[in-house]
Amino acid sequence: MAETDKGGWWSWGQHWVDYWTDAAQRGLLFCDVLRERGDTYLEHQASGNPPVLVFDYDIIVDGRELDEPVNYALAAIRPPANCPPTDPGLRPFVVIDPRAGHGPGIGGFKMDSEIGIALRQGHPCYFVMFFPVPVPGQTIECVWRAEKAFLHKVREMHPGNAGKPFAIGNCQGGWALAMVAASAPEDVGPILLAGSPLSYWAGVAGKNPMRYQGGMLGGTWLASLTGDLGHGQFDGAHLVSNFEQLDPANTYWKKGYHLYANIDKERNRFLEFERWWGGHYLLNKEEMEWISQNLFVGNRLSRGEVYLDDGAVRIDLRQIRSPIIVFASWGDNITPPQQALFWIADLYKDVEEIRGNEQTIVYCLHEQIGHLGIFVSAGVANKEHSELASALDLIDVLPPGLYEAVITDTYPEMPGLQYLQGRYVIRFEPREVDDILALGDGRDGERAFQVVKRVAEINQQLYDSFVSPWLQACTTPWTAHLMREMHPSRFERRWFSSRNPLLTGMAEWADKVRAARKPVSEDNPFWQWQQTVSDWTASLLDGWRDQRDAVKEMTFRAVYDAPLTAALVGLHPRRPYRLRSHHGGWERKEMLRLKRRELEQHYSEGGAVDGFLRLLIYVAIGNGVVDVRPFNAIRRVMQDTGLGEELTLEAFKQVVRRQTWLVRNDEKRALSTIKDLLPGEAQRSMALELVMLLLAAAGPISVEKQQRLGRVALAMGVTGGEVPDAGAAVVLKKPRAGGGRKKTAAK
Secondary structure, three states: OHHHHHHHHHHHHHHHHHHHHHHHHHHHHHHHHHHHHHHHHHHHHHOOOOOOOOOOEEEEEEHHHOOOOOOEEEEEEOOOOOOOOOOOOOOOEEEEOOOOOEOOOHHHOOOOOHHHHHHHOOOOEEEEEEOOOOOOOOOHHHHHHHHHHHHHHHHHHOOOOOOOOEEEEEOHHHHHHHHHHHHOHHHOOOEEEEOOOOOOOOOOOOOOHHHHHHHHOOOOHHHHHHHHHOOOEEEHHHHHHHHHHOOHHHHHHHHHHHHHHOOOOOHHHHHHHHHHHOOEOEEEHHHHHHHHHHHHOOOOOOOOOEEEOOOOEEEOHHHOOOOEEEEEEOOOOOOOHHHHHOHHHHHOOOHHHHHHOOOEEEEEEEOOOOOOHHHHOHHHHHHHHHHHHHOHHHHHHOOOEEEEEEEEEOOOOOOOHHHOOOOEEEEEEEOOHHHHHOOOOOOHHHHHHHHHHHHHHHHHHHHHHHOHHHHHHHOOHHHHHHHHHOOHHHHHHHHOOOOOHHHOOHHHHHHHHHHOOOOOOOOOHHHHHHHHHHHHHHHHHHHHHHHHHHHHHHHHHHHHOOHHHHHHOOOOOOOOOOOOOOOOOHHHHHHHHHHHHHHHHHHOOOOHHHHHHHHHHHHHOOOOOEEHHHHHHHHHHHHHHOOOOOOOHHHHHHHHHHHHHHHHHOHHHHHHOHHHHOOOHHHHHHHHHHHHHHHHOOOOOOHHHHHHHHHHHHHHOOOOOOOOOOOOOOOOOOOOOOOOOOOOOOO
């Protein structure tokens, strides 16, 4: 018994010694990594804070040399050695990173990124970057003009038939891209808004506390105050601090503890990320005022109330002509899905209005990834970004409407695998505007933000009139520089660096510790106790955050939902929240009437391609789901048969949209006039067989589609054959050109 007790105490004593030996080594290595972070920060700052891209690049257009200079530039990305050479004939990609406190580069932070995906597929890739300090007098309007010039330059460099540039706007880069796409639709192809807020008042009760920040601060005057204290410049470090306060458990504990607990393998990843996270950039005071007044608090973009060029240009998101792709995540606490998607309901009351405006909107929702993970996660890059990029041509020819992109894994028995390249299959399922609104808990809660907007305008005028002139007279470049350097984020990195004499010799000690490293075993009871304490600490901070956010929301509602507050600022205290209507204007009704009159003449006009696509659309339009496999099969069929080989992607897109409109407008007439487009019996029979083959590529043909096939066969006087197997090889003869009035659509 004594020996057992002695063995037990000896074992616990050994665990104790092992744990504290490891803790001492781990603690020193942890401090050394923080020292390296500080050194990296100083080196990055001394080199001018260049983009944190892992790719080499060449500046094509320097915005500082434009007629209205800005601190932006257009860079062409050089493909690394492990990527194929770029093909100038492929559609170019343009990535626009957010200017929200940090520097550029998050879109190309690693090989598995938006830029990396484009380069691996052989696409020419361009990057819109920016420099740390804005040009004096630079405004958001100047940036808007510069970005239009950048995209126009890319369009000029790739004038071929591959399609207009595919532009990606990350976070705050998304609203900037949307403004450019709405005002210069001729130069912009499909756009991807990744984690981009466009409807700033939207959210869910009990969540999304960041939307209450403007109201709790009394509006936008604080942004002006910060700009005045910065001698006309707004320090991006303040924006980064706001993001960090959303998750205090991660900011104050989990991030540091994760590094400490995994010090032997997390060093490089931590330093790589902190190089970007600690590189704070500046904005002009006028830029930050515009952003806060028009977007964060004013919410004017989705309402069509943003005017540029001295009021000559109104930014109307309905003017975007290319498909809009929205990627958001339920795990994003900075841009929740409601803020990324509710602008659709701001602009359109139903899907018929989206179709009438010939706009295609696709959205994809991730279940759990956080805000930064949308841009830096390798898993997201290799799945969502990769599949959306691969399906661009399909998205570009989707009939107008609202769709949700659903990405699933393949399996060995899946039909149509020969029409896929990767491990995933993507399909686009039709949705209604009500489906978007169902993502939240209604819009009644947004009425309070109208009151916030009015309060913000009053406070802003008071500040501009009575405070700002005095502060501008008192501040100097020296005081502004001192304030920036004393910001906790900068001060912490400077203090924990090799410049601090108290840290002299730490690098040498760390090298010795690595050489004698003895990591503790994970089954050590003291290590397990440490993990438990860490979990408790994170839970306590999360609980404090939840209480803080609940009090913030309760206070916000008590103040801004109060009828007295609304009445004091001149608003009706009980009038329900409504957007200024964009619907039903006589100009739009007249435009739709003229369009209907123009398109109706095409029921009997066209060639073999028109007839084939109308037949396919008529059969497939029932459930509206669009799968990538039939689309890839269509391209293979058209390549093998020569059908429509003269069509460019843009022309093919127009044919698809025209035939979709004709079918939706009058199905009976569209069906009865297919004979005019496919006059030969052999041609009709082959077209019907092709349609059955393509539909089978996505799996068994549904009963509804079989019924539609029967109606088509009856209308064309063709006896339908058996539905082919999805794995059947495509061996087809080149059809003769149809005898329609317009025979240039196919050979």
